[in-house]
Every structure is written in structure tokens, then in C-alpha cells.
Amino acid sequence: MPETCLFCRIVRGEIPATVVASNDEAIAFRDIDPKAPVHVLVVPRSHLSSLNDATDSALVGRLVALGTEVARREGIADSGYRVVINTNAHGGQTVNHLHVHVLGGRSMHWPPG
Numbered sequence: 001m002p003e004t005c006l007f008c009r010i011v012r013g014e015i016p017a018t019v020v021a022s023n024d025e026a027i028a029f030r031d032i033d034p035k036a037p038v039h040v041l042v043v044p045r046s047h048l049s050s051l052n053d054a055t056d057s058a059l060v061g062r063l064v065a066l067g068t069e070v071a072r073r074e075g076i077a078d079s080g081y082r083v084v085i086n087t088n089a090h091g092g093q094t095v096n097h098l099h100v101h102v103l104g105g106r107s108m109h110w111p112p113g
Contacts, residue, residue: 085101
């Protein structure tokens with residue numbers, strides 16, 4: 001529910017976050033439990049529970065594009081970074097609001113988990 005959704009509350013300014021980028025459709029803010037030296041979440045301003053609910057493929061592309069902009073601003077674009085969208089419980093999604101993880105600042109390993 002958008003009223004109680006953690007990320008919706010961040011988007012509305014009810015919960016503080018360290019915002020690193022934003023536009024009319026999305027905001028990007030630092031993860032409070034980072035898994036890499038740079039760990040930023042890109043979330044749409046409108047509530048979508050998961051990637052399964054994203055019927056606008058262009059929106060998903062714009063979320064990833066904002067993630068790329070964040071990587072450039074954070075100085076990790078040239079060395080490399082990872083973009084991850086976890087979907088539902090088995091995919092590792094813990095907040096039911098579509099979000100893109102941008103991780104970098106260290107070497108990433110494969111497989112991830």
C-alpha cells in the first residue's frame with residue numbers, strides 16, 4: 001500500500017534519505033544497509049510493487065538510465081558497477097516497491113548469491 005510503503009514515504013519526504021539524483025519519475029538515494037562502497041537505490045515516484053507490475057518498459061529503461069547517471073556521478077562508471085532488480089521473495093526483494101540497486105566501488109563476484 002502506498003500509504004505505508006517505506007519507499008513511497010521516502011518519495012513523499014516523510015522519511016529522510018540521502019538523495020543523490022532525482023527527476024520527475026524517480027529518485028535515487030543511498031541504501032541504509034550498503035553491500036558495496038557505492039550502493040544506491042533508484043525508485044519510481046509512483047508505487048509499483050515489483051518488476052512484475054511494471055507494464056511500462058520505457059519507465060524501467062529510464063530507471064536504469066538514472067542508475068547509469070548515478071554511476072557516473074559516483075565515479076564508478078569506468079571501473080564498473082552492477083545494476084540489480086530483485087523481484088519478490090525468492091528474488092531477494094525485501095521492500096515491496098520496485099527499485100533498482102546500483103552497486104560499485106569494489107570488484108563484484110559471480111554468481112552473486
